[in-house]
Amino acid sequence: MSTATPNTTTIGRGIQLSGVSKLFGDLEVLKDVTLNVDDGEVVVLIGASGSGKSTLLRIMSGLETSTTGEVVVGGVPMHDPKRAPEIRGHVGMVFQQFNLFPHLDALGNVTLALRKVYKMSKADADAKGMQVLARVGMDDRAHHQPSQLSGGQQQRVAIARALAVDPRIIFFDEATSALDPELVGEVTNVMRSLADDGMTMVVVTHEMGFARRTADRVLFMADGVIAEQGTPEELFGNPQHPRTVQFLSKIAEA
Amino acid sequence: MNVSLIWQSLPFLWTGFLMTLGLAAVSIAGSTVLGLAVAALRTSRPPLLRGLGRAYVELFRGSPIPITLLFVYFGAALYLGYGVNLFVAAAVGLSVYHSAFVAEIIRAGIEAVPVGQHEAAQILGLKPAQSFRWVVLPQTVKIAVPPLVGQYISLIKDTSIASIIGLAEMMKVGQSIVDRTGDPVSIYLTVAVLYFIVCYPLSLWVTRSQRRAI
Amino acid sequence: MFEYQWRTVLAYWPDYLHAAVLALQITVVGFLLAFVIASAAALARNSASAILRFVATCYVEAIRNTPVLLQIFIVYFALPSFGIRLSAVTAGTIALGINVGAYLTEVLRAGISSVGKGQLEAAQILGLSTRTVLLNVVAPQALRNVYPALVNNLIQVLLGTALLSAIAVPEITGVATVVNARTLLFVQVFGIAVALYLVLSYGLSAVATLVERLSFKTPTGRRTRKRTPAPTLTGASS
Numbered sequence: 001m002s003t004a005t006p007n008t009t010t011i012g013r014g015i016q017l018s019g020v021s022k023l024f025g026d027l028e029v030l031k032d033v034t035l036n037v038d039d040g041e042v043v044v045l046i047g048a049s050g051s052g053k054s055t056l057l058r059i060m061s062g063l064e065t066s067t068t069g070e071v072v073v074g075g076v077p078m079h080d081p082k083r084a085p086e087i088r089g090h091v092g093m094v095f096q097q098f099n100l101f102p103h104l105d106a107l108g109n110v111t112l113a114l115r116k117v118y119k120m121s122k123a124d125a126d127a128k129g130m131q132v133l134a135r136v137g138m139d140d141r142a143h144h145q146p147s148q149l150s151g152g153q154q155q156r157v158a159i160a161r162a163l164a165v166d167p168r169i170i171f172f173d174e175a176t177s178a179l180d181p182e183l184v185g186e187v188t189n190v191m192r193s194l195a196d197d198g199m200t201m202v203v204v205t206h207e208m209g210f211a212r213r214t215a216d217r218v219l220f221m222a223d224g225v226i227a228e229q230g231t232p233e234e235l236f237g238n239p240q241h242p243r244t245v246q247f248l249s250k251i252a253e254a
Numbered sequence: 255m256n257v258s259l260i261w262q263s264l265p266f267l268w269t270g271f272l273m274t275l276g277l278a279a280v281s282i283a284g285s286t287v288l289g290l291a292v293a294a295l296r297t298s299r300p301p302l303l304r305g306l307g308r309a310y311v312e313l314f315r316g317s318p319i320p321i322t323l324l325f326v327y328f329g330a331a332l333y334l335g336y337g338v339n340l341f342v343a344a345a346v347g348l349s350v351y352h353s354a355f356v357a358e359i360i361r362a363g364i365e366a367v368p369v370g371q372h373e374a375a376q377i378l379g380l381k382p383a384q385s386f387r388w389v390v391l392p393q394t395v396k397i398a399v400p401p402l403v404g405q406y407i408s409l410i411k412d413t414s415i416a417s418i419i420g421l422a423e424m425m426k427v428g429q430s431i432v433d434r435t436g437d438p439v440s441i442y443l444t445v446a447v448l449y450f451i452v453c454y455p456l457s458l459w460v461t462r463s464q465r466r467a468i
Numbered sequence: 469m470f471e472y473q474w475r476t477v478l479a480y481w482p483d484y485l486h487a488a489v490l491a492l493q494i495t496v497v498g499f500l501l502a503f504v505i506a507s508a509a510a511l512a513r514n515s516a517s518a519i520l521r522f523v524a525t526c527y528v529e530a531i532r533n534t535p536v537l538l539q540i541f542i543v544y545f546a547l548p549s550f551g552i553r554l555s556a557v558t559a560g561t562i563a564l565g566i567n568v569g570a571y572l573t574e575v576l577r578a579g580i581s582s583v584g585k586g587q588l589e590a591a592q593i594l595g596l597s598t599r600t601v602l603l604n605v606v607a608p609q610a611l612r613n614v615y616p617a618l619v620n621n622l623i624q625v626l627l628g629t630a631l632l633s634a635i636a637v638p639e640i641t642g643v644a645t646v647v648n649a650r651t652l653l654f655v656q657v658f659g660i661a662v663a664l665y666l667v668l669s670y671g672l673s674a675v676a677t678l679v680e681r682l683s684f685k686t687p688t689g690r691r692t693r694k695r696t697p698a699p700t701l702t703g704a705s706s
Contacts, residue, residue, distance in 0.1 A: 063373055089379020099374035103392040113378035116388060158374075165379060316669055317662045318630030320641050328654035407533075414535035418634055425538060438545040446534045446542070453533035 012075025013039040013168065015060060015202070020069030022055055022224075029055045031224040033069070039168075042201045044211040047221035048247060053204045054173055056221070060202060061171045062087045074168050089117055092162030092170040096177050098154045100146040106133060106157045107142040110164045118165070132160040136190045152183030159190055170194065172203040176210075188214075208251060212236060220244045256440045263431050263441060270427030271448055277344055277423055278410045284349030285409065286402075289356025296361045307357070314354035319415050323347035327419045344416035344423075352409050359405060363398030364390060400463040407456050411449065424448060477656040480647050487643040488664050494561050494639065495626045495672070501565030502625065506572030511602075513577060524573070531570035537631050539563050544635050560632035568625050575617040579610030612684045619676040623669045630665075640664050 015037035022030040030052045037043050045053040058064040060073055062084055071078040076087045101109050107129045114125040133139040136156040146154050155175060162170055172191065176184045188210045195201055195214050205211065211218050212232045219229040220241070228241040239245045295307030314322065326347040330338045367390050375385035417426035428445040432438045512524035531539065543566070544559035554562070583606050591601045611618070633642035644661040648654050 061377060063377070088376060091377065093374070093377040095370055095374065097368075097370050099368070099370035101371065101374070101389055101393075103396065112375075112388060113380060116384050117379040117381075161374075161378070313662070316666045318627040318641060318665060320630045320633065321644070321658055321661055321665070324641070324645065324648075325654065325658045328648060328652075328658075332652065332654065411533075411535040414537045415631070417537070425535065425541075428538075429541070432545065437549075438541070439549045442538060442542045442546050446530075446538055449534045449538065450530065454529060457529070457533055 014041075014074070014200070015169065016070070016072045017056075017060070018070045020056075020059065020066045020071060022052070022059060022064065023067045029224055030059075030066070033224075033226060035219070035226065037169075037200065037202060040198045040200055042195045042199075042203065042214055042216045044215040044218045045202070045204045045221055046206070046208070046211060046218060046247075047227075051221040052224040053221045057171050057173050057202060057204050061091055061093045063093075089113065089165050090168055092165065092167040094155065094158050094162055094170065094172045094175045096174040098146070098151075098158045098178075100154055100158055100161070102146050105143045105145050106138060106149070106160075109146070109157060110161045113161075113165050128164060129160075132163045133157070135163065136160045137186075150183060151179045152186045155179065155187045156190055159187070159194075163194075169200040169202065172201065172205065174204050174206065176205065176207055208236070220247065222247070255443075256437050259435060259437055260440050260444050263435075263444070266427050266431060267424060267444065267448065270422060270424035273341075273422055273427075274410070274413050274424040275452075277341065277348070277413045277416060277421070278406075280345045281348035281352065281409055281413070282406050284345060285352035285356050285405075288349055288353030289360055292353060292357035293360035293364065296357060297364055311354045311357055314351050315358075319347075319351050319412055320418060322351045323415060323419060326350070340416070340419055340421040343419060344413070344421050348409060348412060348416070352405060352412070355405050355408075356402065359398050359401045360394065362401075363394035366397050367393045400460050403456060403463075404460045407453050407460070410453060410456075414449075473653050473656050476651055477647065477653055477660060480643075483638075483643045483647065484640065484660060484664060487638055487640045488668060490557070490637070491626065491629045491639040492668060494557065494564065494629050494632070494637075495622065495668075498561045498564040498625045498628075499568065499622050501562065502567075502569035502572050502621070505565065505569035506576050509569065509573040510576035510580060513573065514580060528570045528573050531567055536563070536567045536628060537634060539567055540631060540635060556632070556635045556637045560629070560635060560637050564625050564628045564632075567628065568621050571624070572618070572621050575614050575621065576610065578617075579614035580606060582613045583609045608684075612680075615676075615680055615684075619673055622672055622676065626669055626672065627665065 015035070017033055017035040020030055020033040020035075021028065033052075033056060035056075045056065047053050055064060059066050059071060059078070062073075062078055065081065065084070066079055069079065073087055074090055076083060076090075078084045078087060101112065104112065107126060110132060111120075111122075111125040111129040114120045114128060115122065120128070130139055130142060133142055136159050138153060138156050138160060141149060141153065141157075146157070149157065159170075159175075175191070176187050179187065184207065188207060191201070191203070191210070192214050203210075203215070215232050217229060218232050218235045220227050220235060220239075220243070222243045228235060228239065228244045235244065236248065239248055292307050292310055295303050296311070298304060298307075323344065327338065327340075327343045330343050330346075371389050371393065372385055375389045376382075380388070413423055414425035416423050417429060420426065424445055428441050432441050435441070509524045509527060512520040513528075515521060540560060540563040543563040544554065544556060547554065547559070587605055587609075588601065591605050596605070629637075629639045630641040632639055633645060636642065640661050644657050648657040651657065
């Protein structure tokens with residue numbers, strides 16, 4: 001019984017952005033951003049609302065296109081509209097609003113892409129589905145509808161859904177921002193274990209604890225540029241840029 | 255109220271009743287299929303297609319049904335000679351007219367599905383057609399069914415308008431009986447009751463589903 | 469050849485014009501009748517008396533679950549059996565008024581319930597009579613909130629006049645059928661009829677919008693040029 005997806009050899013590694021800008025009408029949300037993410041690296045983006053971090057994430061995952069600049073994700077030139085669709089199914093995304101399919105149960109959510117895109121048989125897809133659900137600790141609720149699950153449980157199912165297609169990279173867009181505080185831990189724990197297993201992750205978050213413990217590199221964004229970046233120790237312990245200092249002190253007050 | 259007259263007329267009214275139901279069933283199917291196509295036009299990306307869909311909807315929603323029906327009937331009569339099948343003409347007219355409303359209901363259903371659903375499907379690798387079929391459409395159906403049934407109830411009532419082109423549905427049969435016997439009160443009230451028996455349960459279902467949705 | 473067809477049909481413009489005027493008259497009178505009936509029925513459905521509620525509900529459900537053509541036939545053909553003999557135009561207007569009145573009842577009910585309970589309590593404390601509350605507090609807000617639905621139903625009356633051709637009222641559809649019988653140019657004949665209906669409905673909508681702008685003042689009591697806010701049925705008044 002095969003539980004692998006035909007997904008592992010087709011694309012390259014890492015993310016390379018150079019000179020990326022994004023305009024929404026007259027508003028310049030991203031200004032000339034250059035960034036490299038290595039295979040297996042966990043990069044965390046922090047910053048105030050409107051700093052451009054979510055837009056940057058959506059450009060990397062293919063949901064938005066950059067106005068200028070080069071975006072190469074897993075070897076796929078995303079800025080080339082003809083080749084950008086190649087990325088689909090090779091990266092995963094976990095959304096703030098979960099975006100689980102309400103008409104399918106947990107297992108159904110996880111296996112939909114396996115059955116429709118990778119044409120796996122129901123038996124194979126279900127086996128793989130249960131495997132990833134177990135990975136996030138949700139295998140005992142495989143047949144629950146999303147409406148029957150708590151926020152944290154739904155988000156874990158969403159992570160399992162992203163994992164099922166064996167992506168190279170997973171993007172997390174404020175994955176815990178919509179959760180009640182006591183549910184945040186179960187999700188960040190899963191994210192931590194993915195990082196420990198070597199998944200390449202780009203995470204936009206407000207959870208500084210997660211950034212401190214799990215990130216290989218933290219990027220602070222302000223007004224559409226990467227104001228400062230470094231290891232968690234460097235950025236949190238010894239911030240250089242005045243905006244970073246300002247932002248971190250505001251967080252500390254809260 | 256002439257009960258014996260009503261009793262005697264029932265067999266004829268029953269024939270008309272079956273014709274009404276048959277016409278309604280065919281027109282419901284026809285308007286749904288057409289409505290889906292027009293809804294697809296309305297939600298497509300090229301502005302020309304969207305504009306076409308919009309024009310179609312505005313045209314039929316802004317004209318009275320009799321005109322649509324008469325247009326189809328006389329058009330068919332002129333181009334096919336007078337061997338026009340009244341049932342087919344009525345079915346086409348009703349289907350086309352109501353498809354404009356069905357299209358708007360389906361379009362509203364599609365637009366009510368959050369954008370995030372489609373994005374999640376896209377990231378997972380589903381192509382747009384697959385995303386529509388397996389993620390958006392199931393949710394659209396759930397939202398759109400109660401208003402659609404409401405529209406079908408209107409359609410059932412509108413089958414009565416086929417009487418103006420002479421189709422022997424329930425309204426026309428009732429008319430003929432009244433012309434023969436001269437007792438409009440008994441007959442028309444009976445016909446009213448017959449329509450009511452079909453439509454009222456459906457109306458109740460629609461009200462109940464919409465209350466549950468809230 | 470094509471031009472000849474159009475000229476032939478357009479030669480009937482006086483008939484079309486009279487038909488359009490008649491349709492407008494029936495629409496306006498029918499809608500006013502519908503409004504009066506609907507106001508009474510909406511209040512009845514909200515009343516404390518179970519009998520009133522039952523009667524009003526029966527009216528609404530009976531009308532909404534039977535075809536309007538049948539209702540027209542009943543008013544025109546069945547009432548004479550009770551000694552009430554009406555002209556086709558009168559019968560048609562009354563039938564349309566009764567029909568749209570049922571749908572308007574639901575619209576007005578929604579409008580009434582959209583006026584927040586807090587206002588009624590405030591009015592009660594101030595000692596305002598029920599009548600004053602209804603006319604000066606509830607009605608203005610209810611009407612403003614459901615105004616688009618009101619206009620919709622007005623258009624429905626207009627489209628309903630087309631069915632009156634079945635009882636030989638010389639409105640637009642009736643005239644078109646006659647002209648078609650004479651010329652057989654059904655495309656032009658019914659095309660012009662559709663155009664007339666579209667013109668009339670857009671015209672009615674425009675007039676209705678004008679009326680809305682002129683009658684609905686802002687909460688401060690001053691008339692403004694601004695469009696009234698989108699109606700909500702959740703009780704949120706501006």
